[in-house]
Amino acid sequence: MTFSDLKALRPDIQITREEMLWREDTATVPFKITRHFASLIDADDPSDPIRRQSVPTCLENSKAGNYETLDPQQEEQHLIAPRLVHRYQGTAAFLTTDYCAMYCRHCFRRRFTGGMAGPAADQEIQAAAKALSENLQIKEVLLTGGDVLTLSHDQLRYLISSFRQARPDLVLRVCTRIPIVDPDRIDASLIQLLESFDTAPFYVMLQVNHPRELTDKALRAVRLFTDSGFPVLDQTVLLKGVNDNVLILKELFEKCIANRIIPYYLFQADLVSGTASFRVPLSESLRIYKDLKPLLSGLAYPKLALDLPNGGGKVNFSTDSYIEEDGWFLFDGPDGRKHRYPKD
């Protein structure tokens, strides 16, 4: 997609200098926005939070310090089958496809997303299913990518039936932004497809970053899941210039709860190359999170978490301890090693 395509969708949008200087040939994530998400952009605001998440700028070319990498979670080193990442005892992630309906400019999986590898091949799905049948400690699999709901119904049916045949007990998390960025794609036939695999639950894991994303169309798509008994959870990423504001987050999480979306995680952005302009300093994230607490009910207040760099695993600020030292936060990672994350 080019800026001319964006102009065709939204002739009222003026392309900024920073946007114009973005270079596709050196980018790690392509430019692609849905008609629906483009319709939400406020053309009068060059810093509009919807635009920041979806329209690339040359700031993606800059790298902050030497601690950013393309794969801070070191997923490549935790593969137990092609595309099957196993970092936590009870959970694995299967990279179903590298396609998304829209490429988020803050995407943490830049090593993979939009790389044109396409959907997993049948052999990769069978190899993953075999690995799952041999690793019974894995109880949940994240169907992620990319966005799993870009797959056709036939591809989805093959994937889910392969995993459920290998492990009927496997809980599957459908990780998707489609209800938010392309809500018309969620329809009754998709719900029927999921309902036909009823030996274990599905959970729908959304990423909603701003209250304006919860449009009537998006909420209708969410209701198709919740009305059919599929729990829907939200994993918001804390993003500079998008939602690094207590009142915006309050509105977002209250709107989630009012629409049966459980705010599950508020994520500190990973140390991924090209995303520095989105990263809120961790000391500021902690302040925002603390200030948010008295404003929300326990149900509406998510867990603040971050994925430690160098594949250190996830830490949860409500339960895991840390110390501050010389401009760094120091954590005892779930892998038993010490890890540090820059304070600012």
Ligand code: SF4
């Ligand atoms: S939908 Fe997810 S995988 Fe796709 S670009 Fe956005 S954050 Fe990355």
